[in-house]
Amino acid sequence: MSRLLKADLYRVLKSRLTLIALILALAFPVLTVLLYAGIRAIGGLGQNDAAGALLGANSIIGSVYSLSNNVGLVIPVFAGILVCLDHSNGTLRNKVIAGNRRTEIYFSHLIVSILFSVALITIYAAVSAGLSLLFFPFSWDSSLDLCPEILYFVLNGTMAFVFIATVSTMFAMSLRSAAPAIIFTIITSFFLVAVNSVVMMIDYEEFKYAVYFIPTFAGNIFTLNDFSILGLLNQSADASRSLIFAEAMLSYLFFGVVNTLIGLTVFKNRDIK
């Protein structure tokens, strides 16, 4: 499979789409941080007003890993197009004709999608973190011990995008067309975010087992507790971070495997255009 992976990576690196996605991943945090810094400079978000008090580098970084933010949308769009280009160019045919197994072809695409998603979100997060620390203190609340939280948060957020890459690949490889694959992936992202929000609004203690069924739920628990604007308002959660983290990882793994099996089964049994 390594030769297929090499071919797919080469194709993605050579694609103009990758460059555009990279520019967007760099431009979005620059614009976001400069916007917040500008508003604060003109006195719109001071430490003494409610919203301003919550605005620290931590809250900006905290928003990075949301599936419904700007890069959260860019990733499924570009990952979907890059996978589907193999179908629309017909280059997928060359792989099958050359005797590559469909399972290998699928996994090569999946790995490239994951690498693409993780690279993009990491660049976005790193630029967001670096720039926001230039303009804001890490947090106005000095009592927070944020190091473990950051680790959990980054790992959980990255896993959310790995999970979305499995969704994106599943739709791209089974629908074979970029537009529907992108639409269905974004619908899935938004559905998960919306369900999370509804569950959290009702009473997340009642729905704590949702972590097993909604892969991105654990991310919201972290976000909504002590790592974001809302989190600073809600520091009551004292659930074991490592337990929730482990459960979240299992949930991502389980649903990621399910997506992959569905996508692979459809792809293996379909004629190639």
Added chain:
Amino acid sequence: MNVLTTYGLSKVYKGHYALKNVSMHIEEGDIYGFVGENGAGKTTLIRLVTGLAAPTSGSYTLYGVPNSSGEICTVRRRTAAIVETATMSRTMTALENLKVQCSITGVDRSDEELTALIERVGLDSKEIRSKNAGKFSLGMRQRLGIAMVMVSEPDFIIMDEPMNGLDPQGFVEVRETILSLNRQGVTFLISSHILSELEKICTKVGIISHGELLEEISMDDLHQNVRRRIVIEAEDDVAAEAALKADGTFTEIGREEGKLAIYGDADLNRVLKLFVDNGLRIRSVNTLEETIEDHYIRLIGRGYRA
């Protein structure tokens, strides 16, 4: 050694047979021409044997390995194919596409080797080298497709309409490339509707119509059993036709481009004597052999060309 053998291969799309019970075989060293009208099932068969689609029923073996075997992917590495059109990444240059093809097929080639291959298929100008394949003409893409097929040095090459988009010079180059590779032992399956081109290179042809293989015949057999016809341009063709019919010997008389055509291996001397005896004047006379195109058209039931 049998390279490809199909056993009652069928493919149904939406209740319609695109391919029906096709059994054919290609032996090592063959250049097998696959002939049929548009939609006859040529591409469907190629898609089945290249693994792009699964047969509805029937099976095939590639180098003796059945399609149901897990080993079929391994043996596919000995084959290469262009199906419908040459497929490549349109945002890459010819060289970059060849590099990807090397990775896909698991071969190592230096840039110099790949550049030599690009030159061999006639894509050697500096301008072409820096252009993305998306800006190539159909003929240039077809040439690049042929280079991509050749990159892994396969034993069996399948080409679906390889002459599409090529200019006459391209026809000659592709034909010479095919013959040259065949001399080196490469087996070919070529589908084309340009029958005159196939006739120049094929060792065997399969004629397919409406999804069914009507005939599989070697070119040697075709030439040995060829039907000849006499085409006569007479001054008074009505009287000439009447005289021929009255003679009773010539049972198949028709018209080709306004001239009288006598089919069925008619004896030219007898025809000429008949004309002399009846005082009929002849403007021109030709004895023609049936071409693969004539054979094909006769076989699918449309008679000779008008």
